[in-house]
Amino acid sequence: MIRFEEVTKEYPDGTRAVKNLNLEIRKGEFVCLIGPSGCGKTTTLKMVNRLVEPTRGTIYVDGQDIMKVDPVQLRRRIGYVIQQIGLFPHMTIEENITLVPRLLGWDKERCRRRVEELLPLVGLDPDQYRHRYPRELSGGQQQRVGVLRALAAEPDLILMDEPFGALDPITREALQDELKKLQSKLHKTILFVTHDMDEALKLADRIVLMKDGEVVQDGSPEDLLRHPANDFVAAFIGRERMAAAVGATPVEELMIRRPVTAGPNKGLAEAVQLMRQKRVDSVVVVDEENRLLGVVTAREIQQHRDRARTLGEIMSGEPACVEVGAPVTEALQRMFVERLDHLPVVDRERRLVGLITRTTLVDLLSREGWPNGSTGGSSQGVSA
Amino acid sequence: MNEWERVLRVLSDPAVHRAVWVQTGQHIYLSVVPVLAATLVAVPLGIVLTRARRLAEPVMNLVGVLQTLPSLALLAFMIPLLGIGRLPAMAALFLYALLPILRNTYTGLRAVDPALIEAGRGMGMTSWQLLFLVELPLAFRVIMSGIRVATVLIIGWATLAAYVGAGGLGDLILTGFATVSAGHIIAGGVPVTLLAILADWALGRLERAVTPRGIRV
Numbered sequence: 001m002i003r004f005e006e007v008t009k010e011y012p013d014g015t016r017a018v019k020n021l022n023l024e025i026r027k028g029e030f031v032c033l034i035g036p037s038g039c040g041k042t043t044t045l046k047m048v049n050r051l052v053e054p055t056r057g058t059i060y061v062d063g064q065d066i067m068k069v070d071p072v073q074l075r076r077r078i079g080y081v082i083q084q085i086g087l088f089p090h091m092t093i094e095e096n097i098t099l100v101p102r103l104l105g106w107d108k109e110r111c112r113r114r115v116e117e118l119l120p121l122v123g124l125d126p127d128q129y130r131h132r133y134p135r136e137l138s139g140g141q142q143q144r145v146g147v148l149r150a151l152a153a154e155p156d157l158i159l160m161d162e163p164f165g166a167l168d169p170i171t172r173e174a175l176q177d178e179l180k181k182l183q184s185k186l187h188k189t190i191l192f193v194t195h196d197m198d199e200a201l202k203l204a205d206r207i208v209l210m211k212d213g214e215v216v217q218d219g220s221p222e223d224l225l226r227h228p229a230n231d232f233v234a235a236f237i238g239r240e241r242m243a244a245a246v247g248a249t250p251v252e253e254l255m256i257r258r259p260v261t262a263g264p265n266k267g268l269a270e271a272v273q274l275m276r277q278k279r280v281d282s283v284v285v286v287d288e289e290n291r292l293l294g295v296v297t298a299r300e301i302q303q304h305r306d307r308a309r310t311l312g313e314i315m316s317g318e319p320a321c322v323e324v325g326a327p328v329t330e331a332l333q334r335m336f337v338e339r340l341d342h343l344p345v346v347d348r349e350r351r352l353v354g355l356i357t358r359t360t361l362v363d364l365l366s367r368e369g370w371p372n373g374s375t376g377g378s379s380q381g382v383s384a
Numbered sequence: 385m386n387e388w389e390r391v392l393r394v395l396s397d398p399a400v401h402r403a404v405w406v407q408t409g410q411h412i413y414l415s416v417v418p419v420l421a422a423t424l425v426a427v428p429l430g431i432v433l434t435r436a437r438r439l440a441e442p443v444m445n446l447v448g449v450l451q452t453l454p455s456l457a458l459l460a461f462m463i464p465l466l467g468i469g470r471l472p473a474m475a476a477l478f479l480y481a482l483l484p485i486l487r488n489t490y491t492g493l494r495a496v497d498p499a500l501i502e503a504g505r506g507m508g509m510t511s512w513q514l515l516f517l518v519e520l521p522l523a524f525r526v527i528m529s530g531i532r533v534a535t536v537l538i539i540g541w542a543t544l545a546a547y548v549g550a551g552g553l554g555d556l557i558l559t560g561f562a563t564v565s566a567g568h569i570i571a572g573g574v575p576v577t578l579l580a581i582l583a584d585w586a587l588g589r590l591e592r593a594v595t596p597r598g599i600r601v
């Protein structure tokens with residue numbers, strides 16, 4: 001849908017706002033451009049509709065080099081929501097929404113129907129609002145109309161520059177939800193500039209993180225959270241969000257993959273021998289089909305040494321376990337609440353696939369986003 | 385005969401009444417034509433200046449200098465160029481009317497929120513559409529108030545046109561000066577004042593009527 005090839009923008013005063021940008025945005029993708037102030041997000045966005053023209057490089061929209069297209073025609077088929085709101089104060093809501101359709105020569109009746117279609121999408125009653133002026137609407141309502149205005153002529157591609165930046169947090173979230181709902185219905189290609197990471201994480205299929213005119217990382221929200229490319233990205237995303245994301249990591253990413261196992265008939269002495277050899281303090285008891293039967297620790301063996309002979313005799317009846325796919329936080333919480341040292345991970349058929357131990361916590365803590373001595377709120381359950 | 389009686393005599397003289405009506409008509413003509421002409425020149429010129437910013441300053445300065453010339457001097461200056469009569473008077477009034485209209489057009493257009501202009505451009509308006517659909521409507525109030533100020537100013541200054549034989553209510557006033565007749569001065573001065581007030585009020589109404597509700601103050 002959009003392709004940047006080696007695009008550089010130098011402003012007349014010598015500022016290099018965008019450097020050698022290569023970026024491809026596929027049809028139907030919701031891409032967030034994010035980065036600190038002045039990193040070139042707005043410049044990148046405006047190059048798509050030629051409000052800013054690149055110094056070098058080529059930009060393709062729908063496979064067409066945009067420098068070979070009439071900018072007025074190009075812009076009429078690209079929706080554009082500017083920072084702040086940008087509704088025309090001297091036009092009614094209806095006139096604002098139908099601006100591009102009118103430029104395209106739609107007849108009155110079609111414009112009117114379009115307004116009736118659009119306003120309800122964001123929960124505004126057409127009869128009540130169409131003839132109002134922007135200043136007769138609240139900020140949030142104005143911003144909704146701003147988004148509708150970009151949708152009016154049914155463009156496939158929409159550019160949005162911090163559309164919700166000026167709103168209070170509650171309204172902003174409501175609008176984000178609406179936009180997300182809208183997008184799941186309409187499947188537009190959206191290039192969305194923001195410097196609010198939460199907003200990007202919430203809305204984007206893909207996040208492009210920029211710094212000083214260059215792309216630092218380009219990936220799914222998941223990617224950014226779990227595998228930040230460098231310290232800058234990690235710092236930009238912020239510890240808390242990454243911690244939360246790490247917590248959402250499924251257990252199989254952190255578990256010990258080949259825990260020491262033994263059959264229920266294994267003798268205690270033999271089991272102790274095995275544990276010493278593998279330098280572990282527990283052994284998972286499984287049947288011939290690798291199905292989980294229980295966990296026995298070195299300590300339990302010591303306690304039962306006089307009365308029992310085999311592992312099967314001392315393991316507890318219904319061992320605690322988690323299924324693959326469960327988030328690590330859930331596993332950790334159970335270990336904490338049920339005072340477990342070990343938590344086996346099983347598949348649907350209760351076959352053992354791994355083991356979570358207290359060491360797992362250390363692994364978790366050592367992940368990026370969990371710096372030494374973190375005092376983040378989410379580490380509480382861990383240190384207890 | 386005391387002063388009051390003389391004034392009353394003049395004010396009740398049918399010849400003076402006729403003169404008031406005729407001269408009011410001339411006065412309106414003397415004011416309206418220069419203001420209209422100045423509007424037709426200054427608004428487009430103001431628009432051009434917003435597109436050619438480098439020209440803006442010298443042009444505004446030049447027009448500013450014209451306005452600081454004493455009005456009588458400007459009028460006198462017109463006589464060798466255009467002779468006496470209506471034409472030089474209206475030419476001088478035209479030059480006076482230019483500045484307020486030009487200045488308001490220019491500043492009014494410059495004051496339009498650049499974000500709105502960019503929104504318009506980004507949505508695919510041509511520069512003409514931008515001018516007529518966004519910039520002029522938004523600058524309309526400021527431009528109109530420039531025209532209003534110019535009109536009131538010119539109605540006042542048009543009294544001086546009588547010095548170059550252009551007629552208007554200035555004739556009565558000049559007669560009043562020459563014959564030391566307060567009655568003639570009142571007969572000429574009061575209608576001028578009323579005209580100015582009326583013009584101000586009417587243009588104000590027009591401005592309100594034409595301004596969209598969304599940007600009325």
Ligand SMILES: Nc1ncnc2c1ncn2[C@@H]1O[C@H](COP(=O)(O)OP(=O)(O)OP(=O)(O)O)[C@@H](O)[C@H]1O
Binds near residue numbers: 011037039
């Ligand atoms: N018209 C211009 N002339 C000169 N320099 C400019 C111009 N517009 C932007 N810049 C510079 O280019 C760089 C990138 O600007 P840009 O507006 O793209 O940043 P941004 O990422 O959108 O920032 P923000 O989050 O503050 O909106 C900045 O250093 C800015 O000062």
Ligand SMILES: [Mg+2]
Binds near residue numbers: 041042043161
């Ligand atoms: Mg920006």
